[in-house]
Amino acid sequence: MREWLLRLSTFVWLALALAGQSAPAQSPQPKQDNAVRVSLLAETPQVWPGETVTLAFKMQPKPGWHGYWKNPGDAGIENRVEWALPQGASAGPLQYPVPSRLVIAGIMNYVYERDYALLSELQVPEAAAPGTTLPIRARLDYLACTDEICVPETATVATALQVVAAKDPQRNAVFDAYRQALPKLLGSDAAFELRDGRFRLAIPLPRDLPLKDPYFFPATDGALSYSAIQTSARDGDRLLIEVDAPANGAAPAAVEGILKVDEGLGLWVAAKPGPVPPLPNPAEFSAAAGAASGVLAALAGALLGGLLLNIMPCVFPILSLKALSLARVGGDERAARREALAYTAGVVLVCLTLGALLLGLREGGAAIGWAFQLQDPRVIMFLLLLVTVIALNLAGLFELPAIGRGERLAASGGAGGAFWTGALAAFIATPCTGPFMGAALGAALVLPTAAALAVFAGLGLGLALPFLLLGFVPPLRRRLPKPGPWMARLRRVMSVPMFLTALALAWTLGRQAGVNGMTFGIAVCIVLALILWWVGRRQGDRRAWLPLAPAALASAAAVLLVPTATEPAAAKAQGRLAAEPFSEARLASLRTEGRPVFVYFTADWCVTCKVNEKAALEQEEVASAFASRKVAVLVGDWTRGDAEIGRFLESQGRTGVPLYLYYAPGGEAKILPQVLTTGQLIRLVS
16 A cells, blocks of 8 residues: 555656646746756867767755655656757766665655766767857756655756867866766676565675675666665675565566665666575664664763763752762761662663653654653642752751751661652753753664663763762762761752752743643642641651641642643744744745744753853844844744654754754754853854
8 A cells, every 4th residue: 555655646746747848848948946956067068070978967956955866766756858959969868876865754765965966978970060069958857855845847958069170188077076976887797586575685795895884776666665674794795685575576677776885985786686695694784883883872972961961050959969968978988889879770760761751652653852751731840849848858947857867867878868869860850951962862762772771871870970989989089078067058058059940940830831830839839838847847746747648649639730721832033033933844934045044942941941042042242143144043942842843853863952053044954062152153153
């Protein structure tokens, strides 16, 4: 059924492309405004009678568009050319450079996303008289597509050749690059066979020839399943490739195509039917070493990103709890190691849990990313109550029995408190995607599940690493101040950032659930604070803890019953940058106009985003610089989640916010660092 639909779409596109061919090829074409601009070039404007000269259709796709190879893959149409040549002249078939792969919704396309050239050899007539001019005209019909739409286009182009008796030997040097992009002819025949629903190909190839991401582009239509994964292995001086055969199972008489051996480098392969051994250890084409290096790179990025996350403003308030715990431990090395391991276990376990949930939800089709849990007002309500309780405890309003006195904590080891402190730190840290984290978490989404979970665990390990080192390296721990009265004062001071965190969560709740939701959350916090004050006044009495059970139940009910706004707050063109709401259609429209575009993605629960906005994006000098260059600004608000934004973040290799992109006129996206400065933004547009 799927292949039938693909063939039907190809037929429709072909019919559209041929619909406009009633005009003769000699008719002039209006000025081109095509998505893929075409021009006709000659390697040399001077030719001899009977000479062969190379012509090139120079193809220039606009940003976001692509053209197709001879065999377009699962969908698309082959280019068609009609020549209008002088009598006696003839043109050879089109020669294509090595294409690249583009998978859209599981459909494989063989495309060109950058400038490329289609070559053809023109035979000059023997009877051409020196001193005459040979007009060369051609009509090229082709398909231009983005990831969402396809447009059949036609370009009528022309050039002229001057016939001379003795010509200048100079030629257009750009044709050397055009020829370099063509596949090289493989001198030996390959063999192929179809067996058990699999297409197998054996290509003679020296064992010492380096390979980088090899892939076979079949020029023979229907030889293999285009969208299936190709697997490969070395077998001496042969390269074996195996892939699913097409559903009809019909074996072609011969198979031709391009073996890509490196970026932009390919070999033209001609294969005849013959026996092909199965792969000794079938594996997805990317060699094990390449896959392992990708996992290691993502793991290193997550580890370093988690380490840097310790200094991000959205994490620091929670870290104060662990700082107090380590200071209380003092010189007890066993207790220090126990707490360090417990803290690390809490951090890593939460990161693994969130990572597994993220992978599972995305596998189910949800367009979500890192920090997805903070897009739910109920989670914000839960965190608001939890942070408020912690802040009140640090301020001395009441004491929890497990962490009431320093000596009791040291005696008991405090492993339970360290574990939950680490879990809370990891949970609160998820809104931030600091340096190195964005690419690492983006890579995790395309890795196998086990490797992806290893990346999430690496993130947790990086976040916990400073305290793990303090627990296991006594010289580092000895640099901590000795326990004393200063700890009580530090504890009170540390309550301030916790109260500020609670205030930020209340504001975020208001943004997600409206004024009623924020008022409800603050009211519950006040009632909870009064109950804890009552408990604190009667701290020595066991009966003082009796109200906590109904208070906990009421708090749980409040989390579940928090009012929800009927619609998320819509972003409006506002602020000094006059930012418009982000949409891919608006972005494409602005880029088509040739305007520079700055796009940023934010969320109300992302403290890093808000710091960047206040410290850089909302500064007057940045607004003036953007206005002077007519920079359009688009803002994507991911506070309550948005499927379109989620898909776009994924296309940029990111799983969360912040993300900052700049599109220069006619250029591709430039990804900016996740910590912005005014000078950096001004230099960007100057």
